[in-house]
Amino acid sequence: MNIRWLQAEDIREVEAMMADYPLQYPKFVRERYPSRWADHLRTKNRNACGYAVAVSEGERLIVGHAGYVFNQEAGMYEIVGVVVSSRYGRQGTGRALLRFVEERLRSEGAEQVFLHTLGHPGNEGTLCFYRSIGYFQTSHEIDFFRSGYHRVTFVRRLARDETAESALTIRPAVSEEERETFASILEEGAFWLADRGAAMCTKRQVTAESIAAAYGREGLYVAYVNGQAAGAVIVQAGLDGGQPDGPQADALRLHKLCVRRAYAGTGLSRRIVGWTIAYAREKGLRRVRLDCAADRPKLCAFYESLGFRKAGETLVLGKYPTAFYEYGWE
Numbered sequence: 001m002n003i004r005w006l007q008a009e010d011i012r013e014v015e016a017m018m019a020d021y022p023l024q025y026p027k028f029v030r031e032r033y034p035s036r037w038a039d040h041l042r043t044k045n046r047n048a049c050g051y052a053v054a055v056s057e058g059e060r061l062i063v064g065h066a067g068y069v070f071n072q073e074a075g076m077y078e079i080v081g082v083v084v085s086s087r088y089g090r091q092g093t094g095r096a097l098l099r100f101v102e103e104r105l106r107s108e109g110a111e112q113v114f115l116h117t118l119g120h121p122g123n124e125g126t127l128c129f130y131r132s133i134g135y136f137q138t139s140h141e142i143d144f145f146r147s148g149y150h151r152v153t154f155v156r157r158l159a160r161d162e163t164a165e166s167a168l169t170i171r172p173a174v175s176e177e178e179r180e181t182f183a184s185i186l187e188e189g190a191f192w193l194a195d196r197g198a199a200m201c202t203k204r205q206v207t208a209e210s211i212a213a214a215y216g217r218e219g220l221y222v223a224y225v226n227g228q229a230a231g232a233v234i235v236q237a238g239l240d241g242g243q244p245d246g247p248q249a250d251a252l253r254l255h256k257l258c259v260r261r262a263y264a265g266t267g268l269s270r271r272i273v274g275w276t277i278a279y280a281r282e283k284g285l286r287r288v289r290l291d292c293a294a295d296r297p298k299l300c301a302f303y304e305s306l307g308f309r310k311a312g313e314t315l316v317l318g319k320y321p322t323a324f325y326e327y328g329w330e
Contacts, residue, residue: 037051052100067101173222235254255290311326
């Protein structure tokens with residue numbers, strides 16, 4: 001698959017693709033694009049707008065489309081027209097197109113982008129897709145376009161791996177507002193997992209009140225990247241979390257590690273774990289312990305890559321495969 005800028009002869013195929021998705025691209029939405037494409041074709045200056053297509057290697061067919069415009073009202077770039085041929089779905093085409101557009105906007109100095117999509121029943125798969133690749137939802141406006149056609153807005157930060165060098169501050173969630181921020185990060189993570197069919201908890205279980213009831217108000221920490229709340233973690237001493245040998249006085253338990261989707265893939269989770277280990281050392285403890293879903297191999301591999309050793313595995317409450325990990329030092 002190759003990705004290149006849209007040409008005039010591509011338009012008919014793109015229109016046909018959009019028409020194949022009447023839920024995502026009803027007629028009143030499709031009617032906006034001819035004038036947008038005309039602006040793109042009229043100038044080679046890609047500062048204001050640009051439209052790209054994905055072309056299949058063998059058949060030389062147009063199999064996907066995505067573009068961007070500078071939204072004057074919002075003062076930032078908006079991604080528009082993301083569509084993939086039904087014959088080429090679930091092959092990474094949409095993701096590749098978005099990354100192409102994002103790279104272009106990075107070169108323009110954009111720090112973040114946003115997009116709108118429809119939020120009516122039947123479009124849940126689209127919402128899940130955007131969440132899965134690092135876009136986070138900022139609004140859901142009922143009947144925005146017309147009755148029954150809701151508007152959902154997503155935003156994505158464009159900084160590439162900047163978290164590794166950016167200022168990280170981790171501090172306890174003390175005030176009510178900080179605890180609500182903590183809960184909102186867990187809620188975002190819970191929704192993302194639910195969208196992927198891997199729900200770990202319900203919305204009710206990640207409210208500030210439920211978290212306080214289950215874990216108390218001590219040990220709740222929020223991670224801030226350049227002043228923005230980006231991650232959350234619970235660190236508490238003396239709790240076993242179901243560990244095979246029970247609670248240990250020299251151990252710190254790491255629990256509920258979560259980062260906002262906008263910071264996924266930036267190394268923030270690793271930095272929070274590193275901070276947790278350093279925190280435990282400062283407290284005179286000798287190990288960090290955690291438990292996680294044993295049926296999520298990538299998550300287990302993540303902790304193992306950081307030096308955690310699997311201490312055991314069990315079926316919690318008779319239905320939740322759970323792995324126990326430990327990181328120790330002398």
